[in-house]
Amino acid sequence: MAGTRPGGADTEAARSGQRHTCGVERTMRAITADRYGGPDVLEFTETADPKIAPDAVLVRVKAAAVNPVDWKIVAGYLDPIMHAHFPLIPGWDMSGVVEAVGLDATEFSVGDEVCGYVRKDEVQHGTFAELVAAPVRTLAKKPSSLDWRQAAGLPLAGLTAHQSLARIGVTRGDTVLVHAAAGGVGSFAVQIAVALGARVIGTASERNHDFLRSLGAEPVVYGEGLAERV
Ligand SMILES: NC(=O)c1ccc[n+]([C@@H]2O[C@H](COP(=O)([O-])OP(=O)(O)OC[C@H]3O[C@@H](n4cnc5c(N)ncnc54)[C@H](OP(=O)(O)O)[C@@H]3O)[C@@H](O)[C@H]2O)c1
Structure with missing residues (x-):
């Protein structure tokens, strides 16, 4: 972990496992759309790592499921009921490993294997990405009997x-x-x-x-x- 200093927020970040950047923005790969449309608006891009709120954890995504709602969101059909911020990353389902925890997120620890329906009030940071910030209320521990793909589809x-x-x-x-x-x-x-x-x-x-x-x-x-x- 680069740039961790003793004391204060940096120590909190170190304890939580959060990747510390000292102002240098880290990026991840994700599938993004910069406007509403069909499959042609989807691109494989480099985008900023998500930041985690106190009640959320950062999950390194192992598998993400595709549901009918994903194309409906990208096509703009849910626009009357959900705000979308572009470029948006679609995807609501995933399984993965907790990489960092928010300050109030006591339910999970770094290294936990989880799966979740990471639905948020607005559409922007979905699960078709290497990392997703997931509120703890959206997550459960991954059942050990399921592999990553099965857990993401659940x-x-x-x-x-x-x-x-x-x-x-x-x-x-x-x-x-x-x-x-x-x-x-x-x-x-x-x-x-x-x-x-x-x-x-x-x-x-x-x-x-x-x-x-x-x-x-x-x-x-x-x-x-x-x-x-x-
Ligand atoms: N409101 C919500 O919270 C919510 C949540 C999840 C899903 N949904 C919606 O529920 C629907 C199903 O989702 P899913 O994930 O199960 O989709 P899915 O896995 O793609 O399954 C869709 C199924 O629809 C069947 N189908 C095709 N033509 C049909 C017809 N004329 N009448 C009835 N069924 C027909 C197909 O079965 P055959 O191949 O056997 O024909 C197919 O298995 C989608 O529209 C999705 O957006 C809503």
Whole structure:
């Protein structure tokens, strides 16, 4: 760590593991967009390392998941409800290793393996980067049974499925219809509902029916006559 002096803020930085720069801005590689648009606005660039607030930790990203919301943000569809600051780094899901901790972030230590749905109020510093500043409320310890890619794919889709089923109070003996059941959210919803003891019917394209059966759901195709088929 360059430039650490005894005492004061530098010692705090050393204790927290924060990379100290003495005014020299460090950079990381990230996928950025400098305007709204399609995939053509995405670039692989060098950008400033994120700074961590007291209630956040700096995570070195091992894997980041791609969710449908990422292209919707880059295309500008969420602009009416979320401020975007350009150049923006997309991405909300990730797994990685804690590299530095904020002064009040007592929940995690340098070296912890974590995963998280790093959603913030505004869109700017996402997870498609080497480093991300993640508020501690967005993180959990990475389950040791999952590899980095599996852990990165868990938070957004898994939480959406879990919260949806919790909100409607699914219990043993219920019958649950999951639409788009072979997708990221849907396949988590199927597995959670099956684990809760529900009978699960899932809509999917025919090519995904064996997959749904393997998760414990009864597959049906979309489209006309769906109500009669379930
Ligand atoms: N509001 C939130 O907080 C929130 C959070 C997460 C996701 N979402 C949204 O939920 C949606 C699904 O997300 P995801 O991550 O599960 O996406 P995904 O992994 O891309 O899955 C999408 C699924 O949609 C299915 N599909 C295609 N045509 C369909 C149709 N006509 N009717 C019903 N399903 C159809 C596909 O299944 P087949 O290949 O079997 O056809 C595919 O598996 C996205 O629109 C996403 O933005 C919202």
